[in-house]
Amino acid sequence: MISPIFHSHPTVLPESRISDYSYHHFSKDFLVFKKIQINQKRRKLCINQYCNLTPKFQYKKQLPEQKLQDRGKITLCLDLDHTLISTSTTQIENYDFSISLPIDQKRTQKLYIKKRPLLDLFLQKCSEMFEIVLFTASVKSYADKVLDILDPDNNLISHRLYRGSCSFYNGHYVKDLCLLNRDLHSILIIDDAKFSFVFQPENAIWINPFYNNLDTNQFVDNQLEDVLSILENVYIQHNVIDTLASYRNK
Secondary structure, three states: OOOHHHOOOOOOOOOOOOOOOOOOOOOOOHHHHOOHHHHHHHHHHHHHHHOOOOHHHOOOOOOOOOOHHHOOOOEEEEOOEOOOEEEEOOOOOOOOEEEEEEOOOOOEEEEEEEEOOOHHHHHHHHHHHOEEEEEOOOOHHHHHHHHHHHOOOOOOOOEEEOHHHOEEEOOEEEOOHHHHOOOHHHEEEEEOOHHHHOOOHHHEEEOOOOOOOOOOOOOOOOHHHHHHHHHHHHHHHOOHHHHHHHHHOO
């Protein structure tokens, strides 16, 4: 059976867009694949950058060296909005928690957060296998408030990266894995927005977007469970690119 993680699903429009805090909008598939030849050249350049072969091409490293407890682990980059959670400015049914963000000196905006099914278990399992980097195109003030609730003891997520760590390319915020100070053969990203990993599609798992306006009586969201089975195989094989390619070729 072809894994749904690697293939398109019908698009469900979001209930609302939290454009001031989070970042997400739809992109046609061709935007991801039309630059494949350029991506391949960029991939070779990235490897050279990581190996310090050409000093003039060095970029600012977005991550420090791995912590002692993560030493030798594969790095797993997780998107936030519509991958792990869904956020709304209006109160939604069965929301999991809420946060408030300042609009100006006198006003605040309350946001209602819905966690994707099995999120807590997913984060716990992933933290045992991988070095987790939360890599979001959202702003720090918003993301930190959410992550402080999802990971209150700060023992699941090793690092947090925000909009400022993204590369702006063709009108989109792209998460360039070359800048993360990790071997490209030992890093992968999970994201609902395909343009986020346009530079390294071989290192990516695309996940169906999660929105809070889905009718749960008609649609059971088991995406994190499906992804976890893939990640367990990546962990066992200790090989990102070949393992992900084997799922795409099914």
